[in-house]
Amino acid sequence: MAEAGSGGGRSWKRHIVRQLQLRDRAQSGRFLDVVQAYTKLLEKSSLLVHFTEKLQAESFDLQAPRSGLEANGSALEPGSGHPETLQTLKIKYQGQIAEMKGVSGELAYRIIELSKLLKAKECKLQEQKTRLASLSGRISELEAEHQQLKGRAEDLGSGNCARKAEYDALRKRYWLRDGELRRAFEKEHELIESLVRKKVEAAEHQNKKNERVKQDRLNRELKVVTERTVSIDVESDELKPAEVKEPVRELVELEGCEKLWKRPFRSASATSMTLARCVDVFKGLLDFRLKRGNSISSGSEVCYHMPICLVTCLPSRVSDVQEAHFSEVNAVKFSPSSGVLATGGADSLIRLWSVAGGRLESLQTLEGANGSITSIEFDPSGCQILAAAYNNAAQLWHIGDCKSKETLTGHADKVTAAKFRSTRHQAVTGSRDRTVKEWDLCKGACCRTINVFSYCNDVVCCDNVIVSGHHDKKIRFWDSRGSRCTEVIPVEGKVTSLHISQDQMHLLSCSRDNTLKVIDLKMNNVRQVFRADGFKCGSDWTKAIFSPDKNYALVGSSDGSLYLWNMESGKLETILSGEHRASVNAVAWCFSGQCVVSVDQAKKVVLWK
Amino acid sequence: MEAAADLESSLELSYSGAGPGGLPPARSRIFKIIVIGDSNVGKTCLTYRFCAGRFPERTEATIGVDFRERAVTIDGERIKIQLWDTAGQERFRKSMVQHYYRNVHAVVFVYDMTNIASFHSLPSWIEECKQHLLASDIPRILVGNKCDLRSAIQVPTDLAQKFADTHSMPLFETSAKNPNDNDHVEAIFMTLAHKLKSHKPLMLSQPPDNDKLHLKPEPKPAITCWC
Numbered sequence: 150m151a152e153a154g155s156g157g158g159r160s161w162k163r164h165i166v167r168q169l170q171l172r173d174r175a176q177s178g179r180f181l182d183v184v185q186a187y188t189k190l191l192e193k194s195s196l197l198v199h200f201t202e203k204l205q206a207e208s209f210d211l212q213a214p215r216s217g218l219e220a221n222g223s224a225l226e227p228g229s230g231h232p233e234t235l236q237t238l239k240i241k242y243q244g245q246i247a248e249m250k251g252v253s254g255e256l257a258y259r260i261i262e263l264s265k266l267l268k269a270k271e272c273k274l275q276e277q278k279t280r281l282a283s284l285s286g287r288i289s290e291l292e293a294e295h296q297q298l299k300g301r302a303e304d305l306g307s308g309n310c311a312r313k314a315e316y317d318a319l320r321k322r323y324w325l326r327d328g329e330l331r332r333a334f335e336k337e338h339e340l341i342e343s344l345v346r347k348k349v350e351a352a353e354h355q356n357k358k359n360e361r362v363k364q365d366r367l368n369r370e371l372k373v374v375t376e377r378t379v380s381i382d383v384e385s386d387e388l389k390p391a392e393v394k395e396p397v398r399e400l401v402e403l404e405g406c407e408k409l410w411k412r413p414f415r416s417a418s419a420t421s422m423t424l425a426r427c428v429d430v431f432k433g434l435l436d437f438r439l440k441r442g443n444s445i446s447s448g449s450e451v452c453y454h455m456p457i458c459l460v461t462c463l464p465s466r467v468s469d470v471q472e473a474h475f476s477e478v479n480a481v482k483f484s485p486s487s488g489v490l491a492t493g494g495a496d497s498l499i500r501l502w503s504v505a506g507g508r509l510e511s512l513q514t515l516e517g518a519n520g521s522i523t524s525i526e527f528d529p530s531g532c533q534i535l536a537a538a539y540n541n542a543a544q545l546w547h548i549g550d551c552k553s554k555e556t557l558t559g560h561a562d563k564v565t566a567a568k569f570r571s572t573r574h575q576a577v578t579g580s581r582d583r584t585v586k587e588w589d590l591c592k593g594a595c596c597r598t599i600n601v602f603s604y605c606n607d608v609v610c611c612d613n614v615i616v617s618g619h620h621d622k623k624i625r626f627w628d629s630r631g632s633r634c635t636e637v638i639p640v641e642g643k644v645t646s647l648h649i650s651q652d653q654m655h656l657l658s659c660s661r662d663n664t665l666k667v668i669d670l671k672m673n674n675v676r677q678v679f680r681a682d683g684f685k686c687g688s689d690w691t692k693a694i695f696s697p698d699k700n701y702a703l704v705g706s707s708d709g710s711l712y713l714w715n716m717e718s719g720k721l722e723t724i725l726s727g728e729h730r731a732s733v734n735a736v737a738w739c740f741s742g743q744c745v746v747s748v749d750q751a752k753k754v755v756l757w758k
Numbered sequence: 759m760e761a762a763a764d765l766e767s768s769l770e771l772s773y774s775g776a777g778p779g780g781l782p783p784a785r786s787r788i789f790k791i792i793v794i795g796d797s798n799v800g801k802t803c804l805t806y807r808f809c810a811g812r813f814p815e816r817t818e819a820t821i822g823v824d825f826r827e828r829a830v831t832i833d834g835e836r837i838k839i840q841l842w843d844t845a846g847q848e849r850f851r852k853s854m855v856q857h858y859y860r861n862v863h864a865v866v867f868v869y870d871m872t873n874i875a876s877f878h879s880l881p882s883w884i885e886e887c888k889q890h891l892l893a894s895d896i897p898r899i900l901v902g903n904k905c906d907l908r909s910a911i912q913v914p915t916d917l918a919q920k921f922a923d924t925h926s927m928p929l930f931e932t933s934a935k936n937p938n939d940n941d942h943v944e945a946i947f948m949t950l951a952h953k954l955k956s957h958k959p960l961m962l963s964q965p966p967d968n969d970k971l972h973l974k975p976e977p978k979p980a981i982t983c984w985c
Contacts, residue, residue: 341821349822351822352823352857355842359840360861363788
């Protein structure tokens with residue numbers, strides 16, 4: 150641009166010079182003619198002067214001869230004509246001379262004028278020249294200025310660039326800071342969320358603690374009250390029956406827990422009634438069990454019989470929902486009487502619930518297992534609970550006593566299942582250490598260890614057979630008398646659960662290939678396979694069960710729905726969904742057949758009716 | 759029915775099996791009192807004043823809930839007063855409101871005497887309380903805080919008293935900051951504790967020491983049979 154400017158500058162300079170030259174040429178050209186004419190005239194005039202002189206001389210010459218002539222002429226020219234001719238000639242020449250003089254005067258005047266004009270022109274030319282000089286001076290001045298401005302523009306441009314870079318840097322920093330700010334906001338939000346969550350937990354914990362304190366106090370007071378003999382001083386006799394009941398009623402009212410205290414005498418008789426009825430009504434079934442006969446069981450051992458129901462009601466609606474544990478709930482079982490529910494969670498707590506009136510009421514919390522609870526079972530009398538836990542042990546609890554009664558240690562890895570045998574004093578546990586152990590509960594000692602080759606996910610036992618479900622997709626049968634594996638049934642996925650029907654005829658297995666299989670225990674073959682489109686086995690410990698009357702098979706899916714198959718038709722009977730938001734870990738069907746409980750990974754326990 | 763009876767027998771057995779002395783030593787009774795009100799009315803300061811005996815130097819917005827406990831002896835019985843200092847700001851409390859009201863023994867509503875807005879939002883707090891409380895006979899009191907700022911008071915006492923009367927709550931005006939009011943704050947909570955202690959026994963009333971239970975033949979409402 151600078152060059153262009155300078156080029157431009159040079160061009161206009163040149164232009165000016167050219168203009169001036171042109172003008173000069175035009176103007177001087179005009180006068181050139183005049184000058185030439187003038188010089189010509191000068192020449193002419195000089196010529197004329199020359200001529201006139203010549204002519205004058207001639208005329209003198211002529212006069213001289215004429216005089217001579219005159220002298221002679223009078224002789225020669227007799228006529229008067231000859232002098233007259235001379236005279237006319239003279240006049241003529243004189244006229245011509247005068248004319249010439251006039252012309253030359255005129256010319257001289259013109260010369261003077263022209264020279265004046267020339268002078269003026271010269272003057273003008275001079276002037277133009279000086280102007281040209283001044284203009285070129287100005288040009289250089291302007292050029293210098295232009296240069297200077299260009300320099301300044303460059304300076305400013307570079308300054309601008311620097312500013313721009315600075316601005317860009319600042320902008321970048323702004324974005325960075327802005328991002329940081331936003332992240333900080335998000336983090337703050339998150340922190341507050343987590344803090345609030347923590348606080349919610351703390352509040353829950355505090356509430357639970359308060360309840361526990363209250364419970365303890367109640368228990369204590371109840372103990373004190375029941376141990377004390379109260380002599381009742383009745384003031385009026387006829388009111389006696391109603392009033393005597395009063396303290397008892399108060400007891401009952403206080404907490405669900407106290408319900409345990411009422412009618413101690415009547416309940417005993419009721420129990421015997423139940424047993425008697427069971428024996429009568431289900432003699433056939435019992436006979437079957439006797440036929441299968443446990444060789445170990447001797448006469449002294451008490452054989453408990455589960456209450457058996459003939460018809461189950463299909464669960465259809467939610468009766469109660471509780472948040473049962475601090476973390477996921479793994480196991481759930483009903484007591485044989487169907488009135489108490491036990492749940493075991495990953496928070497290593499076992500909680501007992503009363504299910505009276507379609508509501509779950511917390512009865513008791515058993516603390517003391519030092520690991521996530523994987524399985525729970527009531528003994529046939531309902532007095533004891535056997536729980537398997539991640540701390541490589543199984544625990545035996547006495548209901549009502551908050552301390553673990555017996556800890557069965559010996560496994561080298563997580564215990565995944567612990568079951569009572571039908572004879573009261575024995576239990577079987579399965580573990581991830583690839584063993585199944587039989588325990589004598591009287592001594593609290595392991596009486597047999599079976600190597601089962603693979604992770605054991607679940608174990609069940611009937612009279613003389615132990616069935617274990619394995620990680621290597623096999624279900625194995627073990628005779629309780631020998632250590633041999635009597636039968637292996639392969640399935641298509643890791644076995645997650647096993648359940649034996651109450652009549653001990655069938656085994657229900659659930660596996661990670663999302664199928665339930667019914668195995669006939671007489672024939673040791675797969676009798677039925679249940680699949681459903683939406684059903685997905687959610688974990689390695691998802692538990693599937695038979696209904697107490699063995700008409701249905703029930704399991705919870707990873708999407709939180711419960712799937713119920715009809716055993717007779719082999720078809721999917723119903724899907725119960727909408728309540729669980731997380732994978733359902735386990736389900737339990739109460740022995741009276743009226744309600745179902747499901748537990749999920751999101752701490753929830755749902756009671757279905 | 760038989761099943762239920764069976765259960766009872768088993769549990770009864772297990773209880774008797776635990777034997778005497780199987781229970782842990784008795785812990786003192788706990789009164790859970792929640793303190794509720796708009797943000798910045800001084801709930802934290804009030805509870806702090808009661809439990810620590812002084813005005814806190816600097817407090818920040820409570821998130822969720824803070825627990826403060828103080829053991830007092832009333833009529834010879836040791837009682838733990840557990841104050842739940844709740845968050846006033848909606849975003850810090852929304853997810854835990856039901857925990858506040860679970861098994862609560864008393865509710866303290868707090869407003870700022872120098873801030874009429876905090877007084878005007880009391881009905882919504884009372885409404886929330888009503889929604890979450892099953893029992894309607896839980897003692898509730900109304901506390902006007904910051905009464906030491908005499909020149910800035912916006913809630914006149916008679917207006918507050920009228921409001922308290924319509925909701926049948928006792929009204930207290932106090933200041934958590936004013937050292938002279940320390941006794942006053944204490945008195946408020948102690949009054950509440952006394953009321954709670956006498957309100958309902960919560961526990962079985964112990965028969966008198968002579969082991970005699972006098973049953974007065976006064977008419978009782980019809981009792982549903984529990985058998």
